[in-house]
Amino acid sequence: MRASGSSEQESSLAAQKEELRSTATVEVVKVVKDRGSGLRENRPGLNRALAMAFDGTVTVVRVTHEGRLARFGVGLLKRLFDVDGITLEVLHPTKSGGRDELLKDCASVVTTFAGGLYGKWSAEARKRLLAESGQCPGERDAA
Numbered sequence: 001m002r003a004s005g006s007s008e009q010e011s012s013l014a015a016q017k018e019e020l021r022s023t024a025t026v027e028v029v030k031v032v033k034d035r036g037s038g039l040r041e042n043r044p045g046l047n048r049a050l051a052m053a054f055d056g057t058v059t060v061v062r063v064t065h066e067g068r069l070a071r072f073g074v075g076l077l078k079r080l081f082d083v084d085g086i087t088l089e090v091l092h093p094t095k096s097g098g099r100d101e102l103l104k105d106c107a108s109v110v111t112t113f114a115g116g117l118y119g120k121w122s123a124e125a126r127k128r129l130l131a132e133s134g135q136c137p138g139e140r141d142a143a
Helices: 007-022 044-054 074-083 099-133
Strands: 060-063 087-090
Touching: 074 087
Parallel strands: 060 087
Antiparallel strands: none
16 A cells, blocks of 8 residues: 555554455465655665565555555566565556556656755745754854
8 A cells, every 4th residue: 555645644554454455266375555745766665565576475465546656667577576476466466558647647756856956945945944044053154
């Protein structure tokens, strides 16, 4: 399971968890969740899921949508899973190819980079405000 944002998307994670559990036909070994962009390759939940898959703990990895696993590179992950005999189950697969998918991917990339840029600006603004208020010692003198 993955949600892009903060605790505000807890309901999305809960809905994904419920759907994955209720449709499982085999024993659920572990539910792994992540909060963060699907473009990030180094997410703790993704790393745990991959480790469990490749050490033989699980033979099936299930997601509601491919984008919950990763925004890009899912095809590569599928091939790696296949080599180790691991099945990737996507409850709601999307048709691959086509203009709509390309537009969606482009929008995802723009949204992600814009969010990162906004986050950087936001962090800089918070730091500046703390320095100006004197809550961050030594920072006022450096500015």
